[in-house]
Amino acid sequence: MQGRQIKRCGLFSLTLLATFLHCSCLPHSTGGKPFPETAKEIASYTKVAKSIIDLAVYGKAQNRSYERLADFTDTIGNRVSGSKNLDLAINYMFSALRKDGLENVHLEPVKIPHWVRGEESAMMLQPRNHTMAILGLGSSVATPQGGIEAEVLVVESFEELKKRQKEAIGKIVVYNQPFVSYEETVQYREIGASKAAEVGAVATLIRSITPFSINSPHTGWQDYQEGVQKIPTACITVEDAMMMARMAKRGQRIVVRLTMNAQTFPDADSFNTVAEIIGSEHPEQVVLLSGHLDSWDVGQGAMDDGGGALISWEALSLLKDLGLRPRRTLRTVLWSAEEQGGVGAQQYFQLHKVNISNFNLVMESDLGTFSPLGLQFTGSAQARAVMAEVMKLLKPINTTTLEQHGEGVDIEMWMDAGVPGASLHVADSRYFWFHHTNGDTMSVQSPIEMNLCSALWAVVAYVVADLEEMLPR
């Protein structure tokens, strides 16, 4: 996932408000059908849910999503927007989905950003020589050839930068903001460069957005603000940011040479990758399952978001293996260029929103496929009541939680437009330790956890797609 989570805070509040407004009429009805009947209908899926779980967790499909993810990420490696590797990944997945016997496997063209990191380095020259581990931030401009050599100003916050703005002129601003939460702290990565440029800085180095580090830089997208000078920007490690802060506090003069050869090319051609199990009664109505195929250009992109993509495939495989064809269509979409701001998903929305009334539920997994807890859900109180019943089917694997709000850059426009949305909710305490680093590899994934995620994903998608009525809005 990338970093546009601030928006979700607003979404969250709206959702809470919606819940509040609706709660007086809950759970009297779910669309046309009285709620008790719907609840009874859902309970009738207990056996089929059990068979899906058995297949995924204990049966022939055990560890399959993990093995598929390992083969995919070991074969392709990372796959950043615009790269040849992303093309290879899309080809790999297109072939794999067809070979798996899924229906309507096809690619939908999108245009995506094409930013290339190039060689980059940061060397502290004063008070002593020290080579820093860095990762340029996505969309950053390059430094002039030979790099930028400048004194450093260390600040802990935007407020401090504002107070000391006169000192920033001609300097490299180092943000040493403490990690509070990803949602709150990521703003330094997203807009730190422009904030510093506004007060005359020549470059920025931003403490990586993570609560834990083994000298690990974390990359990510950043946004230049309109009308502000574009200056080079990279993330540094927590360790180096803290060290420079200590040096500055001692009154030591810090000089750094930053060299970045990043380049932005014209938008590239890419595809969202689609596969389906076509609905038996309402093929035009859709439950959408999704994850993104692109990753950052470091590590393997196993956690972000290979796992999400793979369980969205696996869910369909499981249902196909069991010969389960729901009333509505199950559609897996593997997005392109999520990390650059949900670019593939935005284009998908523009293309398909004309059919918005046929979108029953949109699902996204992009916060890791670790030990699952349940779902985060956005929708009306009536829809929530239905989903709560669906989640009870997951009792055999103890993943029945239904949290208050769905997250996800790639589905938020659907949710904003009123379509019920669900995100996989996992025990993800270490997610941001590895996020956008070289440590995002298969070593953080567990086959057992992926079995559980796949089972949950398949049960929810199947049952919601097969109910007599669509989810109420």
Added chain:
Amino acid sequence: MQGRQIKRCGLFSLTLLATFLHCSCLPHSTGGKPFPETAKEIASYTKVAKSIIDLAVYGKAQNRSYERLADFTDTIGNRVSGSKNLDLAINYMFSALRKDGLENVHLEPVKIPHWVRGEESAMMLQPRNHTMAILGLGSSVATPQGGIEAEVLVVESFEELKKRQKEAIGKIVVYNQPFVSYEETVQYREIGASKAAEVGAVATLIRSITPFSINSPHTGWQDYQEGVQKIPTACITVEDAMMMARMAKRGQRIVVRLTMNAQTFPDADSFNTVAEIIGSEHPEQVVLLSGHLDSWDVGQGAMDDGGGALISWEALSLLKDLGLRPRRTLRTVLWSAEEQGGVGAQQYFQLHKVNISNFNLVMESDLGTFSPLGLQFTGSAQARAVMAEVMKLLKPINTTTLEQHGEGVDIEMWMDAGVPGASLHVADSRYFWFHHTNGDTMSVQSPIEMNLCSALWAVVAYVVADLEEMLPR
């Protein structure tokens, strides 16, 4: 600390045996004086121990050891055996100890290994291109110019290597041994190269010795066995070792190009750094406190072993500040070239063993200065009984534990020769996450924890040095 812990297992058994043999006569006596009198004598230090703790933890010296360590490691950086940085570190510390007003500050010449890493890289060429994070192992030879390009054989153990030895000929052997414990698993780093060379391998890549990784390679010393071809050897990350193991299991051919420019120069001149508070009654009798000043050539060497060195200085500072001069001499020794096998400490032992009867207690801190629990102690049952009483003085900071065996490459020869030895025992569950990596920086240190370590170190050293009688052997 470096990796020669296997020896300690033997030591541990001997210690247990010694304890067993002695326990029938415990705690009747402690040398010449009846034990109850010694216990009473120790209890009389309650107030002075409290004053040391107050100064270190709550008083003027609060956070001083941390601040000193930060200044030292931020100023010098890492300081591997034979490097200019180690010379700078010794000069820095010599000046600092003198400036602090300690007594008999001097340097004792030693000869130390001089191995230089040089440029190094490992590139996977098949089944796909992938740049691996590596760190050559200390004492490794270089590759021929242009590197070694060879197929990889992945094994999980020495047993598997033996079984598949015919396959190893001409290959780069990758050890993907699981992490069991540092003591057990480090043998792959220490002797893996020679084991592979014996069966015809051309180089080795060894999975880093750690239970946790964010794509972090861990370096360390390795030992070529006599009469075996010396082949280049480096550590790789857990992630890359696991990936190559998965690829091998799929039957994929793996080809790697390893390039290392490591060089071994003639032994270099260096020093153990010494400072004292000279004893008032028995200046020739010594309680020795120690840590090592050298580190690996990555990170800052804050944890390994800046912290140990700094609290061994801080303990003397605290006592000096309080005007406390014990009967015997307190001697802080900051070793050179521990990481290459306790090289400075060995030479110190050879030089000073003639006075072994005057060595009352040897102390070493080299497993991190994290939250302290107490001491690991090696000595007779009578000595242990005395130490147990001393540890009771640390009740105010709840660090009264006295574990069964002392560890420490730099003091083990004294303990082997019968001198009581104590190592700082800390809650070190994350120690090996950072050990010998670029993540060994000030960011893993806590001022509060270092205050506690310093207090413990000072109380134990002072009281043992001031008791009427030396510790019984």
